[in-house]
Amino acid sequence: MGVQQYRLIEALRLAGARGLTPGSLYLREGDMSPDLECVLVSGDDEELNERGLATAAVERGFTREGLDTDTLEDTFDCAKRFVDPPPDDLLLESFVYYREFDAFLPAPGFRPAG
Numbered sequence: 001m002g003v004q005q006y007r008l009i010e011a012l013r014l015a016g017a018r019g020l021t022p023g024s025l026y027l028r029e030g031d032m033s034p035d036l037e038c039v040l041v042s043g044d045d046e047e048l049n050e051r052g053l054a055t056a057a058v059e060r061g062f063t064r065e066g067l068d069t070d071t072l073e074d075t076f077d078c079a080k081r082f083v084d085p086p087p088d089d090l091l092l093e094s095f096v097y098y099r100e101f102d103a104f105l106p107a108p109g110f111r112p113a114g
Contacts, residue, residue, distance in 0.1 A: 012072065021069070027064040027066050034092055074104070097110075
């Protein structure tokens, strides 16, 4: 099982460059910001069955589930549709929107009614 630690913005930029190992991102508690610490946990099927990705993250203090690598790449691509290359604030907005609404950001600054 592999665990790499990043700042959130580093992980988002690496996702855009397709530079992350397949796995799942977990976040520390705290305000969602570019500097929020996170870990990417990866492993093969045997390791996953034995321990689980979430267990490896929680043991290190990363208790909030983020997104899997494929979805991180997709949130980068979503932001890139609006501005290429996407600035940090747009990358963060795209990531946060997907986590909150399980959908891609329709436009920068968009918030659903209600």
